[in-house]
Amino acid sequence: MSQDDIAESFVGWVGTFSSLSKPVAQLADLTDGIALFEICAEIDRQWFKSIRSADIGDNWVLKLNNLKKLYKLVTRYYEEVLGYPAANLGEPNLSAIAKNEDGHELLKLCHLVLTLAVQCERNQVYIGKIMSLGEDDQRCLMVAIESVLAQLGSADPDTEPDSHDADMDLSQDDDVDPVARLQAELIKSYAEKDELEKSAHDLNVEHKHVQSKYEELLVLNEELKVRMEDLEKSMARADKSGKADFLLRSEIDRLKHDLEKADTRNQDTERANSEHAASIAGLTRQVSEYSSAKEEAARLRDQLQEYKHAAERLAKSEHVIEKYKKKLEESTDLRRQVRLLEEQLAQSQDHSRQIEDEYRRMSQLRPAVDNYRDEYAHLESRHNLTISELRQAMERLRVLEIEH
Template identity: 30%
Template sequence: MSSHTRRGEMETDKVVLCESLAIWLQTFNTAAPCTTVEELTTGAAISQALHQIDPAWFSESWLGRIKEDVGNNWRLKMNNLKKILQMMVDYYNEVLSQEIQEFPLPDLVKVAQHSDPVELGRLLQFTLGCAVKCERKQEYIQVIMTLEESVQHVVMTALQELMSKENMAQFGAEPPGDVESQLKKALEDLADLVAEKEELAQRCQELDVQVTVLQEERNSLLAENDVLTDRANQLDSFDDPSTPSGRKHSQLQIQLETLQEENFRLEAAKDDYRIHCEELEKQLIEVQHRNDELTSLAEESRALKDELDILRSCSDRAVKLEASVETYRRKLEDLGDLRRQVKLLEEKNMTYMHNTVSLEEELRKANAARAQLETYKRQVQELHRKLSEESRRADNLAYEKKKFEEKHDALMREKERIIIERDSLKETNEELRCNQAQQDQLLQAGMAGMPAGSPTHDYLAAEILPVEYREKFIRLQHENKMLHVQQEGSENDKISELQTLLEVAHRTRSELDTENRLSRERVTELQQQVEDLQKALQGQGAKTDDSHLKRKLDAHMVQLNEAQDEIMKKKELLEDLQPDNTQTSLRLEELMAALKKKDDDMRAMEERYKMYLEKARNVIRALDPKLNPATAEIQALKNQLTDRDKRILSLERECEQAKLREYEEKLIVTAWYNKVRTCRQNRHVVFLTLYFLLKIKDRNVPFTNVTYTEILFQLKHSCCMSSAPFRV
């Protein structure tokens, strides 16, 4: 409760301070109103008062920037107050050459937005300081002395508070004991002066009463004197001492003279007392000022007591640190070693810098080589694409050439076969001619006596064959015609379809051969690239990829820069390190902290360096083909590719053989069909059948049931067409 009460009293004092300073500000008779707190928050009255205090600094141009018609806009108020406060701070610093850092600056937001009297009082307190420290300060001090006693006391307290903050450093140099003794002495003098003042005031009151009484007596005596004078004038002359009136007059005159002398003496004493009272009042004012100063000094002494306690603790700590100072002095002797270490670190840094420069040069060369390699790769890819296209074209042309060669070979074989058949047919024709000539001779010899066109000749030819053979011959002839028509259509369609399928299969096979060959070439190129990479990795050794090297290089550059900065800091610390007894302990503490920090940084750098080395070793192990298990996987994949290529080749050969067998069978059957159609006699059919059977046997062509059935059907059909008996 006591703290809340004290805080409330302080707030009340601040409000009273604001009101008293507002009353003091009204003595400037500014054009802007300044009777209430809200009117003062605009800043117009304060700026006009400052202009009256020092027109040279707070000029007309500056006063024109202060807006008066701000209304309730707290932002404009804030802008005005900010300009005023900044100008007063500059006035203290530049004109008065005084620092006000110890005094808290007012919160202008509270003043402008909430009209806070506490913060406004601080601003007015700054204005009061400007007034009492300017060139016309005597005028403003006299104006302050003419104010009411309560207002005057508050204004003087505010002024002393402001001056105490400025004189803190001056009084801080005095010993605390002298301040306390001076404060006690000043308080005693103040008490004596107050008691003396009270006594003098009481004496003055008594003298005033006596003077009043004497004046009344004097007045009464003067009145009585006048009356007596009138009576004396009426009765007789006062100059005659023999008369009672003369005696009375002389006595009264003597008494009057004594009273006048006493009056003069009392007036002189009164004047002396008045002068002494004025002097005592002046002394009282001075004592009050001194009392206020001593009060501030008492506060300062209390603060200094606290500082003294802190300094005592610091002195105790300094005593404790003296032992460590000795050890630090001994450690200072080891600074030569540190300097040598710094030189070694500088040499290492230079070597690192040279290595860094060389690595950067290699990195630039590698980047240039990489760019050229990328262009070469693109060119190689383009050439590979063109090569693939040309290979496909060459394969297509080779396929067409092969097809034409096969056609040519087939035509040549067909030509040879036709020549052989032609020769055999010639021989057969000769034999048939001989047989026909023999039959004609026999018929002519047997039928010499009969006419050539008689009906008996026809009957004889018809009766040579039996009836069942004639019926069977007619029926087979009809069936042969029907089957021949059907067979021609179906066989032609089947042959065209088979030829189309054969061409598609050959084209597909050619494309697959091309793709397979390109794949083998690609695999070979990849194997060559893998071998080149392995050789490059073996040649590079501990070199990693460029990106990793670049990152590592950047990290090392940062570390080198940090180490260089640390070395420069150590140099500065070593150069600035001097045996100053007053600052030895602080410098030693800073030096030990810096050394500890640098040792920690060096250890951290060594750990990072070891970590980077371990990472580099891991990368080298990962890229080394002798230690990399991925090589076995690549070899296994190569073996699988080789097995697959062999399997593909064997399947292609089997497919080609099967297609060739099928194609040869179809060609044989087709040729046999064509030959059978051209033949009209049984002997020719039998001869051709035997010929093709021998060809099939010689070629080891598989003679399927379908082919055998078709041949038998064609033999039967040919026999029917040639009117010859058919026997299997």
């Protein structure tokens, strides 16, 4: 596939983002880095801070500054968030992009952003955007993703996979989201289905060509048979008249030999025709099987998405239940504290009554009166403090009971 095909596919993917500050109609609209930065900000707004979004025109210096900042954050995101060795990535020529709108170098940067999207935490969203495009665009983008993943997994940053062998390693990784893996397998089946359809079409064309040659040979065979019959009749007449000619016999022998050769060619052509017909039938059957597999994969993808939503709802419900359990435990603790305070209050009241009785008995003893008065005041203060704590605890209990 050509660079123009990949560029057109990437522009189509960018067009699925509705939050861009300006539309992107061609690859050159991405040279200022603003649209790419806005896509990255949607992927992870905390990591990719805001960037100059005003129209910077043809000021290549401002473009270069934007591109440098974007590339730096993208490579750090690969290393610190995704855990990939960014040193293996081929660095695009940012100056060529800013000054000359170099499409080849710009696509390198675009590939990094695309691969970042399908590897991030919410990768199913951005893989879904790829799935919304045409099958040709999907294949182009998956080849681009595969080239970046090959660089990330290899020490040689210049290694690029063959586009015919790009099978999307995401589908082999157990850590990838199941939806992403299923979508990658579905895209792969689209590519294989197209290859089979192309092979079937080529075999159909070849079959028609062989069929045409076979029909021509049949016509030639019939003509040779007619000529041979005429010559045999002529030779029979010549034998009767005793004037058989050697040249006539030679011509008949030559025609017999040609007829045998034509029969052999007819048999070979007929055998090749049968083989081609069997190949076409096999390919047609495989195409039908892939179509069924594609429908089944799409159904499984939708079902998996439903299960995922159900799991999210279940997790939220468990969180709410845990929250109410915690509040219930707090309410139980408060009830226990209230009972303890009530017991302390009863003990304090009993002690106060004992002090009062003792005070009345000892009121006649003048030297001890002051001491008992001070102790009584102290106990009364503790009694008031206990009553205050009890009221606060009862108020907190009342608030919790209202909340529940």
